[in-house]
């Protein structure tokens with residue numbers, strides 16, 4: 001009998017539905033067998049020593065090599081995916097952002113050129129649409145067929161936002177062709193009004209960023225977008241949900257049976273708006289949109305995850321250096337580039353604060369970090385689970401390994417981490433991507449450019 005390329009022995013296998021002790025065999029880039037006593041059938045053996053085997057993390061919200069307002073996010077597809085891999089993530093979906101005047105075809109071509117030859121893990125693209133002229137609208141069916149079934153639309157930001165009428169048409173067009181619309185939902189006019197008021201009063205420091213984008217603005221836009229979706233019976237995926245107020249709208253819609261899903265991020269689960277008060281303009285490190293919220297929201301978001309109203313924890317990794325980039329907003333909070341890094345620490349942070357704090361169980365952990373992202377965005381069961389025939393994307397995770405998160409620990413190419421000093425228990429010790437060991441003991445040992453583009457199929461509503 002032909003032997004398996006690699007057998008991982010003595011692991012505790014965790015999927016979204018099961019936890020059991022077994023060996024796991026890999027042939028080529030796929031999982032070939034899972035069962036007891038597979039060691040005699042392996043060409044190579046790797047002893048997991050009782051540690052967990054989780055499906056590789058899937059981060060469906062990243063911004064690598066993204067130009068915006070004259071600057072570019074500091075991680076490219078090499079440095080960003082190395083960091084992801086070191087943190088236990090084996091697949092990302094990045095946002096390919098349309099520039100005005102571009103066709104969607106041109107947009108994805110640009111993003112393919114950024115990723116090809118650089119990405120070290122598998123990747124795919126959502127398409128952010130800001131210019132929905134008729135020819136672009138008519139491209140949507142073809143883009144869905146070609147493996148880009150998800151589109152992001154903004155309700156805020158001059159130059160990016162679309163009107164409700166555009167949203168309605170896009171929701172209908174996307175639904176009819178088996179795709180999904182992801183929405184950045186904040187009320188533009190509330191924000192515009194508040195920014196003007198605050199700046200007029202001379203309130204320019206980072207803390208006013210949070211006041212300029214209150215939870216009310218998120219709640220209103222989330223509620224409105226849900227109802228626009230209801231009108232045309234389209235599914236909705238709300239990105240980076242930050243507040244308990246907006247979560248209330250998601251929960252209500254789901255109780256009504258509407259196909260509404262939501263993603264939150266570690267920053268909204270672990271950090272509060274108090275961080276904006278750090279002295280010497282350090283608060284700029286946390287300037288992101290939506291902003292960090294008071295502690296009560298964190299508690300509610302965790303409950304939303306545990307109860308199923310929130311299906312995904314992604315990162316919105318949008319790294320800008322403090323020096324030279326965040327700096328640009330010293331004179332006014334609305335000029336601070338919006339975004340924070342987080343691609344590397346997600347798997348450990350969510351384990352530590354979710355599992356160790358006993359808010360969620362192991363199956364839920366796998367569900368929100370890998371299985372649900374794969375299902376919602378058309379990658380399941382190739383990705384997002386440990387099953388025979390799935391890609392061998394696996395992390396060996398030591399639940400007892402203690403680390404202190406710091407800029408020096410992480411591989412992200414950015415001069416700070418918002419999680420500096422946080423102590424975690426539970427960290428990946430090996431990352432296997434399509435059957436290849438690419439991270440060992442925190443060291444990336446894979447090859448630049450080994451990541452493949454993933455054509456995705458139709459999204460599933462959870």
Ligand code: DUC
Nearest residue numbers: 184289316318338339
């Ligand atoms: N939205 C994102 O999804 N990322 C960065 C900034 C923003 O507004």
Ligand code: ZN
Nearest residue numbers: 184239240289
């Ligand atoms: Zn956004």
Ligand code: ZN
Nearest residue numbers: 061063316318
């Ligand atoms: Zn984002």
